Structure formats: structure tokens, C-alpha cells
Amino acid sequence: MREIIFGIDLGTTNSSIACLKDGKAEALPIEAGQALVPSVVSLDEAANTIIVGRPARNRLAAFPNHTVRSIKRQMGQNTPVRLGAQQFSPEEISSFILKHLVFQASQVTGHQIKQVVITVPAYFNDAQRRATIQAGELAGLEVTRIVNEPTAAALVYDYLSFQQETSSPYIMVYDLGGGTFDVTILEVKGEIKEVLASCGDTALGGDDFDERLVDLFREQLSNKAPGVPWLDTAARIRLRDIAEKTKIGLSDQPFYQVSEAAVFSVARKPVNLHLEVKRREFEELVADLVERTAEKVRDALEEARLQPEDIGKILLVGGATRMPVVQDMLKEMFDRPICHSLDPDLCVALGAAAQGGLISGEPLGHILLDVNAHSLGIRTIDEIDPETGEGDWFSIIIRRNTRIPTRKAEVYFTLRKDQPAVNIEVYQGEAASCLENVPVGSFDFPLKPAPALSPVIVDFAYDKEGLIHITVDQKGYQNQKEVTLDIRQKKIINQEISPSAGKVVNYIIEKARNLLAEARLPGGLKNDLNRLVEAYEQALVGEEEGQDIDGLEDELLAAIEDAEERLIELG
Numbered sequence: 059m060r061e062i063i064f065g066i067d068l069g070t071t072n073s074s075i076a077c078l079k080d081g082k083a084e085a086l087p088i089e090a091g092q093a094l095v096p097s098v099v100s101l102d103e104a105a106n107t108i109i110v111g112r113p114a115r116n117r118l119a120a121f122p123n124h125t126v127r128s129i130k131r132q133m134g135q136n137t138p139v140r141l142g143a144q145q146f147s148p149e150e151i152s153s154f155i156l157k158h159l160v161f162q163a164s165q166v167t168g169h170q171i172k173q174v175v176i177t178v179p180a181y182f183n184d185a186q187r188r189a190t191i192q193a194g195e196l197a198g199l200e201v202t203r204i205v206n207e208p209t210a211a212a213l214v215y216d217y218l219s220f221q222q223e224t225s226s227p228y229i230m231v232y233d234l235g236g237g238t239f240d241v242t243i244l245e246v247k248g249e250i251k252e253v254l255a256s257c258g259d260t261a262l263g264g265d266d267f268d269e270r271l272v273d274l275f276r277e278q279l280s281n282k283a284p285g286v287p288w289l290d291t292a293a294r295i296r297l298r299d300i301a302e303k304t305k306i307g308l309s310d311q312p313f314y315q316v317s318e319a320a321v322f323s324v325a326r327k328p329v330n331l332h333l334e335v336k337r338r339e340f341e342e343l344v345a346d347l348v349e350r351t352a353e354k355v356r357d358a359l360e361e362a363r364l365q366p367e368d369i370g371k372i373l374l375v376g377g378a379t380r381m382p383v384v385q386d387m388l389k390e391m392f393d394r395p396i397c398h399s400l401d402p403d404l405c406v407a408l409g410a411a412a413q414g415g416l417i418s419g420e421p422l423g424h425i426l427l428d429v430n431a432h433s434l435g436i437r438t439i440d441e442i443d444p445e446t447g448e449g450d451w452f453s454i455i456i457r458r459n460t461r462i463p464t465r466k467a468e469v470y471f472t473l474r475k476d477q478p479a480v481n482i483e484v485y486q487g488e489a490a491s492c493l494e495n496v497p498v499g500s501f502d503f504p505l506k507p508a509p510a511l512s513p514v515i516v517d518f519a520y521d522k523e524g525l526i527h528i529t530v531d532q533k534g535y536q537n538q539k540e541v542t543l544d545i546r547q548k549k550i551i552n553q554e555i556s557p558s559a560g561k562v563v564n565y566i567i568e569k570a571r572n573l574l575a576e577a578r579l580p581g582g583l584k585n586d587l588n589r590l591v592e593a594y595e596q597a598l599v600g601e602e603e604g605q606d607i608d609g610l611e612d613e614l615l616a617a618i619e620d621a622e623e624r625l626i627e628l629g
């Protein structure tokens with residue numbers, strides 16, 4: 059049997075291990091079902107054991123002198139790390155992480171793991187690379203190859219089933235992790251990926267975004283307990299955890315409710331933290347951090363002597379690229395949608411596994427992942443057409459290539475005072491105009507009387523069965539509605555194919571079809587219903603010009619109502 063070469067992303071904040079299974083790269087869920095393992099090591103002096111991962115991270119507050127994080131920053135340096143009374147080299151600390159990953163992975167897969175590919179940042183020098191190999195050897199492993207992180211990420215995208223061909227050979231990898239940021243421009247020549255430029259900041263990452271929220275929380279708490287020296291290590295670590303949770307929450311929702319009891323105590327009385335953070339507000343707090351990454355992107359382009367339009371693909375790597383503010387900045391700079399946003403924190407490990415597969419001569423299939431192939435969103439009135447008074451703006455809620463299941467929410471605003479309702483029209487596609495996208499279904503959401511520009515939150519939860527569970531919430535009015543839409547059987551691969559190529563399933567049609575399957579329904583009603591469904595379906599996919607969709611929809615809804623009433627009469 060061919061030996062499997064495992065791929066390891068030894069990250070500053072998190073590490074992960076992946077392998078190929080039936081030609082597909084798979085990150086292994088090794089710690090409580092999670093593939094990401096915090097790169098934290100702690101020494102339990104009483105038991106004289108080394109603890110790695112989440113349990114070690116949980117000890118940071120209580121045992122700061124026995125616990126170490128971000129060891130990657132010290133690789134290649136001769137500075138010993140003290141854990142309690144013992145000393146370790148950075149390589150030894152890293153080897154503990156590697157041993158933990160490999161041990162857990164062998165438990166999950168049932169394989170003995172000997173050979174590995176380990177990734178390092180493109181900017182790592184010789185000493186840092188050698189130290190990484192040494193860490194592998196200390197863990198009893200054979201390091202088959204050291205691969206640059208951006209190269210590994212690019213490799214994954216090579217094998218993705220939905221990859222888009224571009225004529226440009228230049229790829230930009232934008233990697234914002236927990237503690238470091240780097241941007242790399244690669245030139246692809248067949249199988250070979252050459253690094254043209256690599257810029258970055260080894261002291262900029264998601265943690266800095268958390269710190270901005272910590273400052274915000276501190277301000278709130280100081281008002282409640284002025285002058286209290288409450289910022290001991292435990293409180294600070296607690297606040298940082300709350301900040302990270304808030305930041306992650308804001309990637310998917312426009313508001314985040316922080317509600318934490320007893321962050322610290324004053325005279326034995328607990329002080330609580332309650333506040334709502336708006337995504338907008340957070341984005342303002344971190345605007346300068348995002349701009350610092352933008353500057354590095356400009357530096358890298360200059361170093362590679364390229365213009366933004368020369369770049370064929372932009373790959374997002376690192377968990378912190380899930381923040382919409384980062385994606386928006388790149389979208390603006392490169393004047394195009396940034397669609398590669400899947401599994402940003404695992405794709406380096408997946409790429410390392412793919413590299414391992416290539417070394418051992420494994421045939422690589424597509425790296426199939428459960429992603430939504432089209433963006434999903436709703437119709438909004440961003441720019442009003444002066445002739446019709448209507449708007450036709452496709453506002454995306456879940457971007458294409460997002461791993462499913464997923465859940466995202468956006469906030470919208472009403473137009474008028476006491477607006478009676480909003481119509482939620484769900485579309486699927488990539489065009490800016492809804493008319494060019496595929497309608498999935500629509501429904502009305504009655505509003506309670508409220509001022510103009512009052513917020514309505516639209517929340518999409520998309521599951522693996524192809525159902526979107528939509529929750530609409532008139533914020534502050536205890537007015538909510540939930541609707542489930544079925545978007546299965548879509549066949550559209552990209553915008554070029556006309557919407558008529560796809561079958562539209564919407565909730566009205568589904569309801570009608572269910573009624574048609576009812577044996578008790580009289581033939582006359584069935585015929586009417588059938589005719590209307592067909593006409594409506596054709597109108598939706600735009601097969602005939604000049605169809606009055608709204609009129610047809612009303613007729614169909616009336617027929618559905620008739621049929622339902624009839625069924626009730628029939629018992």
C-alpha cells in the first residue's frame with residue numbers, strides 16, 4: 059500500500075492536519091470535531107505533562123507562566139521558552155504541536171503517520187525553515203517537503219471543481235491569519251508556481267482587530283466601575299475571548315449582542331457587560347488596520363511590477379479574511395467580486411495534503427467541497443429607476459463558494475414612514491441586476507407602523523439539503539417572519555448560461571405541485587392549477603417576453619387558495 063503523506067499547516071494561531079482520501083483533500087476533525095487546533099502549549103507541572111490545543115488555550119488565563127502561544131514567531135531564534143521551571147527551544151514547542159496533530163490524526167484515520175508536508179510563510183528565511191524541519195524530526199516525523207503557504211493555497215484552487223479559468227497567469231494570495239498578514243503574488247507556469255513578490259506584516263492579524271473591541275469594552279466597563287484596577291490577566295483574556303466572539307459574529311450579522319455576566323468583580327459585586335455592537339461601528343474601529351493591509355497589497359503589486367487588472371485570481375486565506383470589511387476593500391481595489399472565500403483557514407492544510415499526494419504519485423481528483431455554487435440574495439431598491447419608480451439591485455447575502463451549511467444576515471432599511479410591508483424577493487446569481495438572476499421565491503413581510511429608514515434584518519440559513527430558512531425581523535418591534543425556500547435542482551454554472559437552463563423551484567410552485575399530487579382534488583381545479591403553474595414557471599424563467607409575472611402569480615395564488623378550500627370541504 060502506498061504511504062499517505064499528510065499535510066500540516068503549522069500556524070501562529072491555529073494549526074491543522076489534512077490528508078487525501080479517494081483523491082480528495084480532507085482536513086481532519088481531530089479536536090472535539092474541529093479541524094483547527096489552537097497553536098498553544100501548556101505544561102502541567104503537577105502531572106508533568108504537556109497539554110496542546112484548546113485545553114492549553116483554556117489554561118492561558120490561569121497559568122500564564124506555564125503556557126505559550128504564537129511560538130511560530132520565534133522559530134529560527136535561539137531564545138529558550140520557559141514553561142514553569144522547565145525550558146524548551148521553539149522547535150521543541152512546535153514539535154509538541156506536531157506530535158499532538160499527528161497522534162490525533164492517526165486516531166481518526168487509523169493510519170500510522172510517518173511522512174508529512176509542512177507549510178511555512180513565503181517570507182520564512184533559511185533558519186526558520188530549518189527550524190520547522192527540526193520540529194518535525196523532534197516529533198518523530200519525516201518532513202518530505204516544506205511548502206510555502208500561498209503556494210499550498212493556490213494548489214487547492216487548482217483542483218477545485220468549480221475553478222474558473224482566467225487567461226492571466228498571476229495569482230494573488232491575501233492571507234490574514236490571527237497574528238500575521240502576508241500577501242504573495244505568484245506566477246503560474248504549468249505545474250510550477252513562482253513567488254514574484256511577498257510582502258506582509260508579522261505583527262498584524264485578527265488579534266489586532268479583537269484588541270479594538272477590547273478597547274471599546276474597556277471604555278464601557280470603566281464607566282461602570284471608574285478607577286478600578288480590574289484589568290488583571292484573567293479579565294483581559296476573558297475580554298479578548300468576548301471580543302473575538304463578537305468579531306466573528308459580525309462577519310455574518312450586521313449587529314452583535316454582547317451579553318456577558320461577571321466579567322470582573324468590584325467589592326465582590328460582579329460587573330456585567332451588555333452592549334450591542336454594529337458591524338459599521340466595528341468597521342470604523344478597524345479601518346486603519348484594513349488600510350495597512352491595503353498598503354502591503356500595493357507594495358506587492360509594485361514589487362511584482364503588476365497592476366491590479368493583471369491579477370487573474372485573488373485567493374483569500376486565513377480566518378480573518380471572513381470579515382466583510384476585508385473583502386470589500388479588495389473588491390474596491392481590484393474592481394471585481396472576490397469570490398474565492400471558501401475554507402480560508404483550512405485551505406493551506408488542504409494544499410499541503412494535495413502536495414503530499416503529488417509527491418507520492420496519488421491521482422488527484424477534484425477537491426470537492428460542499429459549497430453554494432451561486433450567490434443568494436434579495437432584491438433591493440438601491441438606485442431607483444426614475445421611469446418606473448422601482449429599483450432592481452441584487453443585494454447578496456450569501457456569496458457563492460461559501461461552505462454550507464452557513465448562516466448570514468444583512469440589514470436593510472424601509473423607504474417610507476409607516477410602510478405597510480416589504481416584499482422579500484430571493485434571487486440566485488452573480489449579476490448586479492435581479493432581472494439577470496434567477497428568482498427563487500418571494501413573500502411579503504407585513505410591517506408594524508415605524509419611521510422611515512427603520513431597520514429590517516434578513517437572515518439566511520442555508521442547509522445541506524438546499525433549503526434556505528429565511529428569518530425577517532423588524533428590529534425593535536418584535537415582528538418576525540420565517541419562511542423556508544427550496545432551491546434544489548438549479549443547473550446554472552455561471553452567468554453566461556441563461557436562467558432558463560435552470561429549473562426554478564419556489565415556494566408557490568411547490569405548494570401547487572403538492573396540491574396537484576392530491577388524489578382528492580377534482581379534475582377541473584387540477585387542470586386550472588396545472589395550466590397556471592406552467593405559465594407561471596415559464597414566466598419566471600423568462601422564456602416568453604412580456605409576461606405579467608405578478609398577475610400570473612396572483613392568479614396562481616388564488617387557484618391554490620381555491621384548491622386548499624376545496625380539500626378542506628372534502629375533509
Ligand SMILES: Nc1ncnc2c1ncn2[C@@H]1O[C@H](COP(=O)(O)OP(=O)(O)OP(=O)(O)O)[C@@H](O)[C@H]1O
Pocket residue numbers: 068069070071072073094130233234235236237238239263264265302305306307309375376377378379380381402403
Ligand atoms: N468568521 C470569522 N470572522 C472574522 N475573523 C475570523 C473568523 N473566523 C476566524 N477568524 C479569525 O481568524 C484568525 C485565525 O486565522 P487562522 O486560523 O487562519 O490563523 P493562523 O494561520 O494560525 O495565523 P497566521 O496566519 O498568523 O499564522 C483569528 O484572529 C480568528 O479570530
Ligand SMILES: [Mg+2]
Pocket residue numbers: 069070207233235376406
Ligand atoms: Mg495561516
